[in-house]
Amino acid sequence: MSVTIKDVAREAGVSIATVSKILNRIPGISETTTRRVEEVMNRLDYAPNSRAASLARKSSRCIAFLAKLDESEPYTNPHLFDIMCGVQEALYAKGYSFMLIDVLQADVERMILSRSFDGIIVHGGALTKPIYQLLIGRKFPHIVIGHPSGTRINWVDTDNSLGGRIAYEHLLECGCVNTAFLGALETDDISNERLAGFMSAARENGYECRKEWIVHTDGSLQAGREAAVSLLTGGKRPQAVICSSNLLAYAFSLAAFKLSVHIPDDVQLITFDRYPYSPLIEPEPTLVQIDVRDMGRAAAKQLLHELKKPDLRVQSFTTLPSLIIGRSTKILPA
Amino acid sequence: MSVTIKDVAREAGVSIATVSKILNRIPGISETTTRRVEEVMNRLDYAPNSRAASLARKSSRCIAFLAKLDESEPYTNPHLFDIMCGVQEALYAKGYSFMLIDVLQADVERMILSRSFDGIIVHGGALTKPIYQLLIGRKFPHIVIGHPSGTRINWVDTDNSLGGRIAYEHLLECGCVNTAFLGALETDDISNERLAGFMSAARENGYECRKEWIVHTDGSLQAGREAAVSLLTGGKRPQAVICSSNLLAYAFSLAAFKLSVHIPDDVQLITFDRYPYSPLIEPEPTLVQIDVRDMGRAAAKQLLHELKKPDLRVQSFTTLPSLIIGRSTKILPA
DNA sequence: GAAATTGTGTAAAACGTTTTACTAAATTTA
DNA sequence: TAAATTTAGTAAAACGTTTTACACAATTTC
Numbered sequence A, B: 001m002s003v004t005i006k007d008v009a010r011e012a013g014v015s016i017a018t019v020s021k022i023l024n025r026i027p028g029i030s031e032t033t034t035r036r037v038e039e040v041m042n043r044l045d046y047a048p049n050s051r052a053a054s055l056a057r058k059s060s061r062c063i064a065f066l067a068k069l070d071e072s073e074p075y076t077n078p079h080l081f082d083i084m085c086g087v088q089e090a091l092y093a094k095g096y097s098f099m100l101i102d103v104l105q106a107d108v109e110r111m112i113l114s115r116s117f118d119g120i121i122v123h124g125g126a127l128t129k130p131i132y133q134l135l136i137g138r139k140f141p142h143i144v145i146g147h148p149s150g151t152r153i154n155w156v157d158t159d160n161s162l163g164g165r166i167a168y169e170h171l172l173e174c175g176c177v178n179t180a181f182l183g184a185l186e187t188d189d190i191s192n193e194r195l196a197g198f199m200s201a202a203r204e205n206g207y208e209c210r211k212e213w214i215v216h217t218d219g220s221l222q223a224g225r226e227a228a229v230s231l232l233t234g235g236k237r238p239q240a241v242i243c244s245s246n247l248l249a250y251a252f253s254l255a256a257f258k259l260s261v262h263i264p265d266d267v268q269l270i271t272f273d274r275y276p277y278s279p280l281i282e283p284e285p286t287l288v289q290i291d292v293r294d295m296g297r298a299a300a301k302q303l304l305h306e307l308k309k310p311d312l313r314v315q316s317f318t319t320l321p322s323l324i325i326g327r328s329t330k331i332l333p334a
Numbered sequence C: 001g002a003a004a005t006t007g008t009g010t011a012a013a014a015c016g017t018t019t020t021a022c023t024a025a026a027t028t029t030a
Numbered sequence D: 001t002a003a004a005t006t007t008a009g010t011a012a013a014a015c016g017t018t019t020t021a022c023a024c025a026a027t028t029t030c
Helices: A006-011 A016-023 A031-044 A050-057 A080-093 A108-113 A128-136 A160-172 A189-204 A222-235 A244-257 A291-306 B005-012 B017-022 B033-042 B050-057 B079-093 B106-115 B129-137 B162-175 B189-204 B221-233 B246-260 B292-308
Strands: A064-067 A099-103 A119-123 A142-145 A154-156 A178-181 A212-217 A240-243 A269-271 A286-289 A316-319 A321-322 B062-067 B097-102 B119-123 B143-144 B154-158 B177-184 B214-218 B242-245 B269-270 B288-289 B315-317 B321-323
Touching: A006 A016, A016 A031, A050 B050, A064 A080, A064 A108, A064 B017, A080 A099, A080 A119, A080 B079, A080 B097, A099 A269, A099 B079, A108 A128, A119 A128, A119 A291, A142 A291, A142 B162, A154 A160, A160 A189, A160 A240, A160 A269, A160 A286, A160 A321, A178 A189, A178 A222, A212 A222, A222 A240, A222 A244, A244 B221, A291 A316, A291 B050, A316 B062, B005 B017, B005 B033, B017 B033, B017 B119, B050 B079, B062 B079, B062 B106, B062 B269, B062 B288, B062 B292, B079 B097, B079 B119, B079 B292, B119 B129, B119 B292, B143 B292, B154 B292, B162 B189, B162 B242, B162 B269, B162 B288, B162 B321, B177 B189, B177 B221, B177 B246, B214 B221, B221 B242, B221 B246, B246 B269, B292 B315
Parallel strands: A064 A099, A064 A119, A119 A142, A142 A154, A154 A316, A178 A212, A178 A240, A240 A269, A269 A286, B062 B097, B062 B119, B119 B143, B143 B154, B154 B315, B177 B214, B177 B242, B242 B269, B269 B288
Antiparallel strands: A099 B097, A286 A321, B288 B321
C-alpha cells in the first residue's frame, strides 16, 4: 500500500525507533544518520501516518471549535467566520488541525470521551450551561472567545470598554464635547461595555452625558433610523454620536442624509467594526476596529499554551481595539 | 486512565471482539448479550477511542474543507461561511468530522500522504492548479464547490443560468418586456451565466435585449451607481433591471432614489442572493435565492457517496435556485 | 444418526506509530 | 589502564481499536 516507517527504516538500514526520533527531532541521532534517513524519506515520499501517531502519542493534535451554526448566525454575527480563520491559522502554524463543530448538533461530551480532540475553543454564542458544566466538570482544556459574564472559565475577549474610551477620546480631539451614544438593547453586553468605557472617559474629562443622548435600540436598521432622527431633531443636537455597531452607524448616516444633516460638518460619527456595513456608509466612517481574527489567533495560542503546561488558575485576557480614522470625524487643527 | 474496550469486555464477561461488533452494529451477537454489554458501556461511560478506531479501520472519518482564508475573503465572498456550515452539518450527520484548512497555508499533499482525512471538499476559490493536479494525479476523493471551467473534476454548483431564466420569467409575469442586466466584470463566470440564462429565456420569448442595456461593471458600489444612473437617464428607460449581485442591486436602489425613480412603479428590480446587502435595499427586493448551505450539504453527501463506492467517471451536478418575491417587482393582476 | 448448517462468540493478528529500557561502542576521567 | 560516562542506536512494548479466521454448540437436513 503506502509507505510506512518500516519501509524507511529498512531502506536506510536503521531501526524504526531511529526514524521516529528523526521525525520528532528527538536528540541522540548523529548528523550523518539523520541525513541518510532524511534522504530516504524524501525519495520514498514518506509522511508519517497521522492516525497511528495520534494513537501512540495519545494526542490528536486537533482542536475543536464550537459555535452555533444555525441559519441566522452568519449575518447576525459576521465576525464568526473571521474568528475561525484566526484560530485555524494559529493552530496550523503550531501543527494542530482545526475541527468545526456545531453546538446545536454535536454530542460534545461523547466527542471528549472518545478523545477526538485535545482541547476546545468555544465561541461565546455557543457557551450554553451544559457545555460550561461539561468543560469545568471534566477539567477539559478550553478557552472561550467572548467574555462570559458570571462564569469562572478561561476566556479571551476584546476590550470593549477601552473601545468606548478610544472613541470618546478621539471625538475630544475633534472638538466634540457633547457626545451621544447609539446602542443596542440594554441587555447587550458588548454595547454596554462600550457605553461604560465612553462614560467613564467622559466623566474623567468632566462631562456627564445627557440621559436623552444615551439611546438603546433593538439594534435593527429601523430602530436605528428612528433613534437617529430623534437625536438629530429633538432639542439640542449633540456634536457627535458613537454608534455601538456598524449597522446602527449605517442607519444613522441614512437618517442624517434624509434630514440634510451633514457628516462630519453638522455632526460627527464614529462606529465600531468595519464589516459588513461600514463600506456603505458615507462618508467613509472613522471606526474603532476590533481585530477579531487576531482574537482567534490569541485564543488558539493560549489554549495550546495551556495544553503544554496546565495551570489550575482561570486564565483570561483581552486584545486591544484600534482606531481607524475616516472622514466622518475631523481632528481640530493643532 | 480512561475506560477502554477491554474494561467493558471484562466487566461484561465477553471478548473485546464482541464489544467491537456491538459498537459497529455487526450482526452475529445475540440480543441478550448486546443488551448486557450496552448496559456496561453506559454504566462505565464508555466511548470508543476515535484515534485507535481510525488506525485500525484505516479511515479517519474526517473530511477536509479547503478554502482561501485570507483577510479579504469573508466579505468578498460572503457565502463561504454558509457553505461551510452546510458541509459541516451533512458530514456530522453521517458520523464524519470537518477539518478546515487554508490553501494559502496548508501543505495539502503532505496531509494527504499522512492520511489526515479521507476526502477533501474544495471551495472553488481555492482550486489552484497545483491542487487540481494533486487531486487528479493521486486520484484522491474530492469535490469542488463552484463550477471550475476548463477542468475535468467532480463538482457541485448552483444553476446560475437557470437563475437568470427564473429572474426573467418572473419579470415577464410582472409585465416587463424590456429588461436590462446590471452585471459584474465580463470575466466573472457567475455573472455571465446569469446573463446567459436571462438572454436565452428572453430570446425564447422573442425579445432581444438592447446592447446598451447589458452593462458590465467591476462589481463595486461606485461602478454600480454610475451604471445605474446611465441606465435610468440615458435614452429609453428599461422597465426592469436584473442585478447580478446584491451589492449592485443596492447600488441601483440608491441611484434610483437619488433620481426620484420609484421602485417598482417606475422601474422593477430583481437581484440575486439575500446577503449581505439585500436587507438594506428599499423596498425589500424580489430575489433569486441561492441556498448555498444546501449546496454545501449536497457536496458533502456526494463526497461520502463517492467514498463508499468509488466511480471512475467525473461526477457533477447543480442545485436549484428559487424565487423569493419581495416588493421590488409587481405581478400583473390575472 | 451422521453430516451439514447456523448461530454465537473468541483468540490473535493487524494498523503504524511513539516511547521506554537497554546495549554496545567510543570517549573521558581518575 | 580500569572505571565511569557519553554517544548512537536498537528491541520490544505500548496505544485501543477492527477484523479475520476459527471454534464450539445447537439446530437442521438427508
